[in-house]
Structure formats: C-alpha cells, structure tokens
Amino acid sequence: MTQADLVLQSLVSGLGIGCVYGLIGIGFCVIYNASGIVNFAQGAFVMLGGMITHVLLVRYHVPYALAAFVAVVAVAAVGVVLERLVVRPLWMRKAPVFVMILATLAAQIVIERVTFLLVDDQPKTLPVFLDWPPIMLGRVAINYQSLFIIAGSLAIVGALALFFKVTLTGKAMRACAIDREAALLQAIPVSTMLALAFALSAGLGAVAGILLTPTQYTAFNVGVPFAISGFIAAIIGGFGRPFGAFVGGLALGLVQSIAILWLGAGLKSAAALSVLLLFLFVRPAGIFGAAK
Amino acid sequence: MAPDPHAPLLQVRGLTARYGHVRALEATDLTVDRGELVAILGPNGAGKSTLLRAILGLVANTGEVRSEGVVLPRADPVAVASAGIVLVPEGRGIFGPMTVAENLRLGAYRVRDRREVERRLARTFELFPRLSERLGQTAGSMSGGEQQMVAIGRALMADPKVLLLDEPSLGLAPRVTAEILETLRRLNQSGLSVVLVEQKAPLALELAVRVHLLSLGRTVAVISPDQVKSHDELARYYFA
Ligand SMILES: Nc1ncnc2c1ncn2[C@@H]1O[C@H](COP(=O)(O)OP(=O)(O)OP(=O)(O)O)[C@@H](O)[C@H]1O
Ligand SMILES: [Mg+2]
Numbered sequence: 001m002t003q004a005d006l007v008l009q010s011l012v013s014g015l016g017i018g019c020v021y022g023l024i025g026i027g028f029c030v031i032y033n034a035s036g037i038v039n040f041a042q043g044a045f046v047m048l049g050g051m052i053t054h055v056l057l058v059r060y061h062v063p064y065a066l067a068a069f070v071a072v073v074a075v076a077a078v079g080v081v082l083e084r085l086v087v088r089p090l091w092m093r094k095a096p097v098f099v100m101i102l103a104t105l106a107a108q109i110v111i112e113r114v115t116f117l118l119v120d121d122q123p124k125t126l127p128v129f130l131d132w133p134p135i136m137l138g139r140v141a142i143n144y145q146s147l148f149i150i151a152g153s154l155a156i157v158g159a160l161a162l163f164f165k166v167t168l169t170g171k172a173m174r175a176c177a178i179d180r181e182a183a184l185l186q187a188i189p190v191s192t193m194l195a196l197a198f199a200l201s202a203g204l205g206a207v208a209g210i211l212l213t214p215t216q217y218t219a220f221n222v223g224v225p226f227a228i229s230g231f232i233a234a235i236i237g238g239f240g241r242p243f244g245a246f247v248g249g250l251a252l253g254l255v256q257s258i259a260i261l262w263l264g265a266g267l268k269s270a271a272a273l274s275v276l277l278l279f280l281f282v283r284p285a286g287i288f289g290a291a292k
Numbered sequence: 293m294a295p296d297p298h299a300p301l302l303q304v305r306g307l308t309a310r311y312g313h314v315r316a317l318e319a320t321d322l323t324v325d326r327g328e329l330v331a332i333l334g335p336n337g338a339g340k341s342t343l344l345r346a347i348l349g350l351v352a353n354t355g356e357v358r359s360e361g362v363v364l365p366r367a368d369p370v371a372v373a374s375a376g377i378v379l380v381p382e383g384r385g386i387f388g389p390m391t392v393a394e395n396l397r398l399g400a401y402r403v404r405d406r407r408e409v410e411r412r413l414a415r416t417f418e419l420f421p422r423l424s425e426r427l428g429q430t431a432g433s434m435s436g437g438e439q440q441m442v443a444i445g446r447a448l449m450a451d452p453k454v455l456l457l458d459e460p461s462l463g464l465a466p467r468v469t470a471e472i473l474e475t476l477r478r479l480n481q482s483g484l485s486v487v488l489v490e491q492k493a494p495l496a497l498e499l500a501v502r503v504h505l506l507s508l509g510r511t512v513a514v515i516s517p518d519q520v521k522s523h524d525e526l527a528r529y530y531f532a
Contacts, residue, residue: 168397168398168401168404171390171394171397172398172401174387174389174390175387175390175398178388178389178390179385179387181350181369181381181385182381182385182386182387183398184348184350184369184370184373185348185369185373185378185379185381186398186401186446186450187370187374187401187402187450188370188398188401189370190370
C-alpha cells in the first residue's frame with residue numbers, strides 16, 4: 001500500500017469512529033441543554049449498549065437485532081433511572097451544577113462496577129452485522145461495519161433533527177433549553193423533558209456502543225475513554241449544539257486516526273486531548289460557537 | 293375538588309413571598325372576577341413582579357391561591373398554568389431562536405387536537421394580524437412591539453382564564469404601547485379577565501376596574517381608578 005492508500009484507509013476508519021464520538025457528543029448536548037449538567041455517565045451508556053447486546057446474544061441466544069433493540073430500550077431506561085435517582089433529588093434541593101456533575105461521575109463508576117460484578121472483566125465483542133468481504137476502492141478496503149456505523153449514525157442524526165424540528169415534544173425540549181422558566185409558563189412539564197433528555201442520550205449512547213463494538217471490543221471499563229471523546233466532540237462543536245457535536249466527533253475521529261497512523265496507537269488519547277486543549281485555548285466556544 | 297363556577301377566577305389570600313431571607317411580598321390579597329381587569333401599580337421594587345411570580349409558584353411563597361374555588365399548588369408553575377392562570381412575564385420570555393409559529397404552538401402545548409390549535413391561531417391572528425405574516429421569522433429577530441405580540445399571542449393560545457401581564461409596555465414606543473393596550477382592552481371587553489402590572493399608570497387606569505397600590509411588598513390601597521386620579525398625593529407619587 002502506498003502512503004496515500006494508508007492515509008485514505010485511516011480516514012475511512014476515522015470517519016466511522018468519528019460518527020460514534022459524534023453520537024456520544026450529541027448525548028452530552030441533549031442533557032446539557034435540558035439541564036445545564038455535563039453527564040459523565042454518558043460513557044456508561046455506550047458500554048452498556050455493547051455489553052447488554054453481547055450478554056443477550058451470547059448467553060441467552062437472543063437474535064442479534066432483537067438483542068440490540070432490547071439493549072437500547074434497557075439503556076434508555078437506565079438513563080431515566082439515573083435522572084430520577086441521582087439527578088432529580090439534587091435538582092430539587094437546588095444543588096450546584098458541579099455537584100450534579102460529580103454525581104453523574106459517581107454513577108458512571110457504580111454502573112462500571114456493577115457490570116464488572118455481573119459479567120466479568122474480559123473484553124467482549126459482537127459479530128459484525130454483515131459478514132461480507134470488504135469493498136475495495138483501489139487498494140483501500142472499506143468494511144461493511146464502517147458503512148453501517150456511518151449510515152446508522154447519519155440516519156439517527158437525521159431522525160433527531162426531524163424530532164427537534166417537527167414534533168411538539170421536540171420543540172418543547174428546545175424551548176426548555178432556551179428558557180426553562182418560560183417553558184414552565186407554557187405548562188410544558190420541564191421535569192418530564194429532563195427525564196426524556198436522559199432517555200434520549202442514553203439510547204444514543206447505547207446505539208453508539210452497539211455500532212462500534214463489532215470493530216473494537218467492549219468491557220466494563222471502556223466507558224470513561226468514550227465519554228472523554230464524546231465530551232471533546234461536544235466542545236469542538238460548541239457545547240450545547242447537538243449537530244455541532246456530530247461534526248466535532250467526525251473531526252476528532254479523523255485527527256485521531258491520522259495520529260495513530262503517523263505517531264502510533266499509543267498516542268491516540270494524547271492526540272484527542274491535544275485537540276481538546278487546542279480548542280480550549282484557541283476557540284473555547286467551538287467551531288459553531290457555544291449554545292449558551 | 294370540583295370547580296365552583298360562581299367563585300372568582302382568581303382569588304389570592306395572604307400571599308407572602310421571599311427571596312432567601314428577604315421578604316418581597318407580605319400577606320397580599322387579590323381577587324379577579326369574570327371579565328375584570330385589575331391593575332397593579334407601584335414604584336420600582338414594590339413587589340409587583342414578585343406578586344405575579346408568586347401566584348404562578350415561580351418564587352418560594354406561602355398563602356392561598358384559588359381559581360374557581362380550587363386551591364392551586366404553591367410550587368408547581370405547570371399546574372397553575374394548566375389551570376388557566378397564564379403569565380406573560382417581565383421581559384416577555386419568548387423563545388428567541390424559535391419561529392413565531394413555534395412560539396405560538398408551544399403556548400397551546402397541552403392541546404393535541406389540531407383543529408382546536410387552528411381555531412386558537414385564527415383568534416390570535418384576528419388580534420395580531422401582523423403575526424400571521426411573520427410565522428416563519430425567528431421571534432428574537434422581531435421588533436420589541438412584535439415580540440410583545442408574540443408573547444401575548446402565545447399566552448392566548450393557552451386559552452387562559454386569567455391573563456397576567458407584567459409591564460407589557462416596557463421598552464416600547466408610546467405608539468406601540470397604545471396598540472398593545474388597545475388590544476388588551478378588546479380582549480377584556482370580549483370577556484377575558486386580566487391582571488395588568490404597569491409603570492405607565494395612566495394607561496392602566498383607563499382599563500382597570502380596580503387598582504392595587506403596592507409599596508415595599510405591601511398592598512397600601514385597593515381603590516377605583518377615579519380615586520387614584522383625584523387623590524393628589526397618590527397622583528404626585530405615581531405620575532411624577
Ligand atoms: N431574584 C431576586 N433575588 C433577590 N431579591 C429579589 C429578586 N427579585 C426581586 N427581588 C427584590 O424583591 C423586591 C421586589 O421586586 P419586584 O421585582 O417584585 O419589584 P417590581 O415591583 O416588579 O419592580 P419593577 O417595577 O422594577 O419591575 C425588590 O426589593 C427586589 O430587589
Ligand atoms: Mg417588575
């Protein structure tokens with residue numbers, strides 16, 4: 001393979017992982033907009049998506065598609081439980097935002113540990129969705145899972161855009177993000193919208209985990225790195241802008257894959273954190289400017 | 293408890309509100325019957341906004357608020373708004389990045405019947421024809437007067453029993469203020485009950501059946517508009 005082929009190959013895989021970072025980043029934004037909270041349990045949702053699908057598929061022989069569907073619904077439910085059990089009690093007591101953020105970090109650790117106890121510490125993987133040979137573009141191989149990741153992510157982003165633009169519930173969620181008090185005055189149940197935001201973000205995280213696990217692996221402790229990548233994606237996009245976060249995820253995925261190619265896999269996280277620092281120094285409001 | 297159709301649409305008794313340890317409203321009473329427009333006057337910091345916000349439950353408060361005899365919860369703005377007590381807050385509270393159409397639709401958030409929404413829209417456009425021409429415009433890009441129309445139009449989409457308005461003329465040119473107040477007069481004449489907080493006292497007095505004078509968080513007098521005009525000291529105080 002020529003250098004150009006290698007770069008192209010890296011970019012394709014970077015695009016795939018970038019989509020996943022983007023989905024996680026959107027999850028951060030949806031909760032942040034609804035509540036002002038940065039939810040560090042976002043990575044746990046990603047881990048749970050892959051893990052629950054794996055357990056259903058391998059231990060209980062549930063058909064793949066059904067296992068994935070059940071996993072997304074279950075993780076969305078975990079999101080609601082997190083909101084009810086951890087966030088809302090603090091919210092009611094008007095706890096400072098950083099306390100709520102710390103609480104989500106604690107929840108991340110609890111979910112991690114419970115998964116460790118219920119499953120084990122071994123890395124788990126999922127079969128690819130379609131076991132076809134990769135598509136060859138010259139000497140660049142594009143595997144179908146990458147296409148699934150990209151197409152699936154785009155479909156979700158499109159559906160999400162429609163949801164926020166067209167449905168009354170979506171508009172109400174946007175209204176809560178713009179002015180929570182004014183939303184209350186329209187009799188919009190703001191606290192229900194908060195629970196919905198957690199369900200939505202958790203479901204998004206689960207989908208990201210399910211899409212990605214076949215090309216990588218999942219284990220009880222993969223959540224935090226994913227959360228950090230999604231967080232960086234959200235920062236790049238301008239925190240609070242869901243679609244900015246998706247673009248941010250793509251950018252991060254591409255930079256990371258090139259960094260792996262030229263600097264080695266060991267510097268993958270260093271590259272991501274460098275991108276974060278770069279943005280925090282040069283353009284803290286992100287590409288598209290922060291939402292608030 | 294079933295609503296009593298003979299009880300006032302809004303009855304406030306002994307409403308007290310505080311910000312932390314600062315009491316901003318002391319044992320205030322207020323009654324609004326069907327079709328009445330009640331004005332609340334008072335100098336800056338008198339507690340006018342606090343009174344409206346306390347009725348909705350947006351600030352910590354104690355006391356009793358009833359609508360048609362039904363006691364409304366004191367810390368649940370959604371429940372109070374759902375009961376038809378709808379506030380257009382100071383500063384309007386429109387959803388700036390959203391379109392006029394979206395703002396209006398959200399005013400009728402609890403209504404899922406499309407035809408009912410259409411009916412309410414048509415009624416709103418009758419009052420504010422300009423809004424029907426601007427449905428696709430982002431509300432935040434409109435002029436101050438138009439934004440106030442969006443805010444009032446959005447409140448009307450909820451089909452309120454009592455409309456509470458906090459200084460709708462704030463920051464508006466006299467001509468625009470007159471237009472807004474004329475609309476309020478028409479609404480009131482068609483039977484809508486209104487509580488109007490206004491700094492520009494003369495404007496409010498023309499519409500009101502009763503005037504509550506607030507000062508330092510207390511109701512100092514409940515009088516008829518004529519009494520305000522003929523009362524030298526008050527007139528000097530409020531019209532200076
Ligand atoms: N969020 C707040 N925190 C602390 N004190 C407040 C707050 N809002 C209002 N206050 C105080 O409560 C009192 C009443 O304020 P309020 O806004 O109700 O007055 P107002 O009559 O509406 O005045 P204006 O005509 O200026 O709108 C004032 O002393 C004000 O400083
Ligand atoms: Mg005020």
